Amino acid sequence: MLFHATPLSGVVLLEPERKEDERGFFARTWCRQELAAHGLEMEVVQCSVSYNHKAGTVRGMHYQAAPREEIKVVRCTAGAIFDVVIDLRPGSPTFRKWTSAELTAKNRLAFYIPKGCAHGLQTLADDSEVLYLIGEQYDPALSRGVRFDDPAFGIRWPLPVACISDRDRTYPDFTG
8 A cells, every 4th residue: 555645634545556467457455554654553344335316416514523523535436526634633744634535436546534524525426435544433422513614613515515513504603
């Protein structure tokens, strides 16, 4: 795997390192030992998938509070997404900043998202599907979020919002 730093501390873009031949290619998309060698720790305890009918759909910005903060690896397996991570770690040098990447089924990139960061996405194509590897059990009582259009962050979404849940649309302004 290839590891690409992002502007946010601890957020890494993962790229499969292809071994190509006449058949196509083979690439590792997950290796605990390679992640650990780059200072990234994660035990996968859950895998989830989201399927999205329409381009312009927004999911997020979600995170889980302590003591069950989540590490995630997010990959687009069909279609394309604009994937966003916000650093919500108060002691971090990149606190309240965000970064993004276009994840597509074709480019096979993934985001490694550490504890204390909010995650969300906007679909760039109809029928987009996203795979989540998650390092902590989901606990609905600890589920949190910040609004996708909160001025505290100023995220620049590439498309008009076509579909979003009431919950994601109505989070209060961030005050942290």
